[in-house]
Amino acid sequence: MKKSILSLALVLATGLLFAQKKTTTSAGINFDATTSLDALPKAENKTVIASLDTKTGKLAFEATVKSFTFSNPKIQEHFNGKGWMDSDQFPTASFAGSISNINDVTFTKDGIYNVTVKGELSLHGIVKPIETKGTVTVNGKSIKAAANFSIKLEDYDVKGGAIVAGKVSKEPTISVNAEF
Amino acid sequence: MITDAVVPFLKINIIIRIYFHTVPFQCSNTVYLPRIWILTLKSMMRMPKMSSRNKKWIIALVILLVAGGTMIWYLFTLKYEDMSSVKADYNVQAMDFIKTFQQDMTAANKKYAEKIIVVNGMVSAIEMADTTANIKMIDTTSGAYIIFAFQQQHLNEAKQLKEGDQVSIKGSCSNGAFSHILETEYISFKRCAINK
Incomplete structure (x- = not known):
């Protein structure tokens, strides 16, 4: 009986310690x-919300x-205006997908892992x-995900x-990075 | 004696001289026109063979070109002011501010989005990411939060803060939204500075 309670406690503790869904609000x-x-025409956003499920790769x-x-x-002002991002009407941009080769990443071993992201x-x-290549960097408790792609x-x-006139690229580059 | 080492400095010097002699520049809210522009205008005024009507047209055209060029130059070199010298539209308490967004997100966004706001509250978390340090004020009962991204020149102010510090932060409110990832409301700020 004692042994089974101990095992159950161990399983719960391990689960808490290695919670699968990691989140950040500063991606x-x-x-x-x-x-x-x-x-x-280049910009950065440093308050992006991101989540990574280390088990499923979501x-x-x-x-x-x-x-x-x-x-x-x-x-x-132009970026947020009508005809461009219309940010009053569409206030958020989002991505939902998964790392298709999540099993190639060993979250308990330091290293830089090449991944494919689909979503x-x-x-x-x-x-x-969208589909792009990216990297997952494991360094101790820190997990960093990064990807560059264009749309x-x-x-x-x-x-x-301005796009027609060639002052704004028709296919801008987007770099994403998140530390969990 | 001109040695190879001096050549790059000479090139930079020539570029700077050409720039300041052909492009208008601003100093203490006054736009100064380069000498070459003024000389051209003066010589046109003195053209003997041209009828006075044609002179007027050419002068009007030159003035239009100068005004247009100055306007384009002004728009292209426009920068955001340092947040510490910008006047705030509102002064709010963090937890009340979060509640306002939770009660009616649309109305709150209409009132506060893209406005300069001073938010007073306690630092709940400091999120360091690469060169960034974002400050968060969190409502512990709902998990809703305000996040402040600092202006580059004020980044060190954010890095010096500690959890539990009472602080007053001024910044541009982007807007509030509901996060489907975190299942809570959040309000994000940009170009922030400590309000002194």
């Missing part, structure tokens, strides 16, 4: 739509669109499937004269 997303004509991000900060106030990106009210703005119905 970062960088958005770079610069071109040779204009170096201004990965999710939520970003407040108005939290993307540009160096130039006018560019930020759906919701931006400007439009949801599109086509027209896929998300983001249009504007």
